[in-house]
Amino acid sequence: xxxxxxxxxxxxxRPLNTALSVILLxxxxxxxxxxxxxxxxxxxxxxxxxxxxxxxxxAKGSPMQLMLAGIYHLDAPTGNIPLASARALEKNRxxxxxxxxxxxxxxKGHRIVGADKAYADHYGAQLREGxxxxxxxxxxxxxxxxxxTGAGVGSTFKGxxxxxGEGDEHEDAxxxxxxxxxxxxxxxxxxxxxIESVWEIHEEHSxxxxxxxxxxxxxxxxxxQYASPLAAATLPRQINSQSELQAASPAYETARLFSIVGVGxxxxxxxxAVLILAAGLSVFIALYSALEERRYELAVMRTLGASPGKLFxxxxxxxxxxSLLGVVLGLLLGHGLASxxxxxxxxxxxxxxxxxxxxxxxxxxxxxxxxxxxxxxIVPAWRAYxxxxxxxxxxx
Amino acid sequence: xxxxxxxxxxxxxxxxxxxxxxRVAQGERxxxxxxxxxxxxxxxxxxxxxxxxxxxxxxxAGENLLKLDGARLDRWRATTVGIVLQALHLVxxxxxxxxxRLAQYLAKTPQDDARIDDTLGALGVGAKSARxxxxxxxxxxxxxxxxxxxVNRPKLVxxxxxxxxxxxxxxxxxxxxxxxxxxxxxATLVVATxxxxxxxxxxxxxxx
Numbered sequence: 001x002x003x004x005x006x007x008x009x010x011x012x013x014r015p016l017n018t019a020l021s022v023i024l025l026x027x028x029x030x031x032x033x034x035x036x037x038x039x040x041x042x043x044x045x046x047x048x049x050x051x052x053x054x055x056x057x058x059a060k061g062s063p064m065q066l067m068l069a070g071i072y073h074l075d076a077p078t079g080n081i082p083l084a085s086a087r088a089l090e091k092n093r094x095x096x097x098x099x100x101x102x103x104x105x106x107x108k109g110h111r112i113v114g115a116d117k118a119y120a121d122h123y124g125a126q127l128r129e130g131x132x133x134x135x136x137x138x139x140x141x142x143x144x145x146x147x148x149t150g151a152g153v154g155s156t157f158k159g160x161x162x163x164x165g166e167g168d169e170h171e172d173a174x175x176x177x178x179x180x181x182x183x184x185x186x187x188x189x190x191x192x193x194x195i196e197s198v199w200e201i202h203e204e205h206s207x208x209x210x211x212x213x214x215x216x217x218x219x220x221x222x223x224x225q226y227a228s229p230l231a232a233a234t235l236p237r238q239i240n241s242q243s244e245l246q247a248a249s250p251a252y253e254t255a256r257l258f259s260i261v262g263v264g265x266x267x268x269x270x271x272x273a274v275l276i277l278a279a280g281l282s283v284f285i286a287l288y289s290a291l292e293e294r295r296y297e298l299a300v301m302r303t304l305g306a307s308p309g310k311l312f313x314x315x316x317x318x319x320x321x322x323s324l325l326g327v328v329l330g331l332l333l334g335h336g337l338a339s340x341x342x343x344x345x346x347x348x349x350x351x352x353x354x355x356x357x358x359x360x361x362x363x364x365x366x367x368x369x370x371x372x373x374x375x376x377x378i379v380p381a382w383r384a385y386x387x388x389x390x391x392x393x394x395x396x
Numbered sequence: 397x398x399x400x401x402x403x404x405x406x407x408x409x410x411x412x413x414x415x416x417x418x419r420v421a422q423g424e425r426x427x428x429x430x431x432x433x434x435x436x437x438x439x440x441x442x443x444x445x446x447x448x449x450x451x452x453x454x455x456x457a458g459e460n461l462l463k464l465d466g467a468r469l470d471r472w473r474a475t476t477v478g479i480v481l482q483a484l485h486l487v488x489x490x491x492x493x494x495x496x497r498l499a500q501y502l503a504k505t506p507q508d509d510a511r512i513d514d515t516l517g518a519l520g521v522g523a524k525s526a527r528x529x530x531x532x533x534x535x536x537x538x539x540x541x542x543x544x545x546x547v548n549r550p551k552l553v554x555x556x557x558x559x560x561x562x563x564x565x566x567x568x569x570x571x572x573x574x575x576x577x578x579x580x581x582x583a584t585l586v587v588a589t590x591x592x593x594x595x596x597x598x599x600x601x602x603x604x
Binding site: 014306310 | 444
C-alpha cells in the first residue's frame with residue numbers, strides 16, 4: 001500500500017464521480033490535442049509544400065484560390081494564361097526559377113499535372129521505379145497515388161476532365177513509366193506528365209488534329225522563385241499590372257487563410273479550456289462534497305498515525321490520479337480522433353493528418369490539465385489537513 | 397505506563413472537565429466507567445495524544461505527551477497506541493486486509509501479510525480478509541477493528557465504547573478478545589464504557 005494505491009482505491013469506490021471528472025478532463029485534453037495535431041500538421045505541410053515558392057502566377061481571380069490550386073492542388077484553378085506570358089517570366093531578371101504547370105485533368109481524384117522535371121526536383125522527389133517521362137502521354141505517379149490506385153510501371157489510365165474525378169474521360173490513355181518514392185510533399189498525391197501531354201489531349205478535344213502554334217498554347221500557373229529578396233518589392237506589382245496575369249504570394253495567402261480559419265480554431269480552443277476548467281471544478285466538487293462523508297474515515301487515519309500532511313497528500317494524490325487518468329485518456333482520445341479524421345480526410349481531399357505523431361506542445365497541455373486538477377484539490381485537501389480528530393471522533 | 401496529574405480540559409467556552417489523577421502499570425487492564433459526557437472519551441483522546449489538555453501532566457509509555465510536537469506525536473501514536481472505536485471505524489473502500497495494511501503503512505512499519513493473517517486468524521476473522529467491511533456483521537467488524545488496533549503490536553490499547561452496537565454475546569466476546577490480544581502482545585489495556593454488561597470484566601476500574 002502507498003499513497004497512490006490508497007488514492008486509487010478510494011476513486012474506484014466512487015466510479016460515477018471519478019468517471020465524470022476523468023471524462024470532462026479527457027474531452028478537454030482531447031480537443032486541444034486534436035487541434036494541435038491537425039493545425040500543426042496542416043501548417044507544417046503547407047509550409048513544406050510552399051517552400052522555395054515565392055509567388056504563384058496565374059489567371060486573374062481570387063489570389064487564395066490561385067495559391068490553393070497552384071501549390072496545394074486543393075482548388076480549381078482560376079483559368080489559364082498564355083504560354084508566351086509564362087515564357088516571358090522565365091526571362092525576367094528578378095526570377096531565379098519559373099516552373100510552368102498545366103492543370104485540368106485528374107485520374108481517380110488525383111490531379112494530372114503537366115510539368116517539367118524541375119517541378120519534381122523542386123520537392124526532391126526521387127524515382128522509386130522506372131524512369132521519368134520523355135514522350136507525350138507518358139506519366140509518373142506519386143507515391144500515394146501508386147499505393148491507392150495500385151498503378152505501377154506499364155499501367156495505363158485515362159484522364160478525366162476536371163479535378164473532382166467526375167468529368168468525362170479523355171480517349172487517349174497515359175502509360176505509367178515511373179513511380180516516385182515518398183517525398184512527404186504534395187507530389188505524393190499527384191500524377192506528373194509533360195506539359196505537352198496536357199496540350200495534346202486538350203487540343204485533340206477542341207481542335208481536331210491540327211496542332212496549334214506556340215502562341216495559342218496555354219499553361220495554368222507558373223511557380224516562381226525570386227532571384228533576390230528585392231524582387232518581392234517589384235515583381236508582384238509588375239505582374240499584376242499585366243491585364244491577364246495575377247501574382248499571389250503563398251506566404252501572405254497562407255497567413256490570410258489561417259487567420260480566417262483561426263477564428264474557428266480559437267473558438268474550439270476556448271471550448272476545450274472551458275472543458276478543462278469544468279473538469280477542475282468537478283474534481284473540486286467531488287472531493288469537497290465527499291469530505292463531510294469522509295470526516296470519520298480521515299479522523300480514523302489520524303488515530304492510526306497519519307499526520308495532517310498525509311491527509312493533505314492523500315486528497316492531492318486522489319486529484320492527481322484523477323487528472324492523470326483524464327490526461328492519459330485525453331491524449332489517447334485526441335490521437336485516436338486525429339487518426340480517424342486523417343483516414344476520413346484522405347478519402348475526401350487527400351490532405352494527410354496522422355494521429356501517430358507527438359507534438360511537444362502536448363506536454364504543456366498535459367502539464368496544465370494536471371495542474372488544474374491538483375489546484376482544484378487544494379481547498380478540500382486543506383480542510384482534510386485541518387480535521388479535528390478528537391472532536392470528529394467524539395461526534396461519531 | 398500511564399500517569400496523569402491535575403488533568404483538565406476545556407472545550408470552547410464550556411466549563412473545564414476535570415479528571416482525577418491516575419496511574420496505570422504496564423500490562424494492567426482497566427475499565428474507565430461513567431455516564432456519557434463524563435470525560436471518558438476526552439481521557440482516552442488525551443492518552444492517545446489526539447487532544448492536548450488545557451491543564452495537567454500526561455505521561456504515557458515513558459513519553460511526556462505535552463512535549464511531543466505534531467509530527468513526532470503522530471509517529472509516536474502510530475507505533476505505541478492501538479485504538480478501537482465504537483462505530484464506523486473501518487475504511488469502507490478498503491478490504492479487511494487493506495484496513496490492516498493501512499495501519500502498517502501509516503505507521504511506516506513493513507507491510508507484512510503474514511502478520512496480518514496471523515492477527516486476523518487470532519481474532520477468528522481470517523477467512524474474511526478479502527471482504528469489504530460492509531459485507532461483515534457488526535461483531536466481525538469490531539473484531540477487524542481490534543485486529544487493526546493490535547497489528548502494529550502497540551504498548552497501549554485504548555477502546556472507546558467497543559461494545560455499544562453489539563448484542564450481549566458479542567459484547568462479552570469483544571471485551572474478552574481485547575483482553576486476550578492485549579495479553580498476547582503484552583500491552584496495557586484501557587476500555588472506556590458505560591455498558592453495564594461489561595462492568596464486571598476487569599478488576600481495575602476508574603469511575604468518572
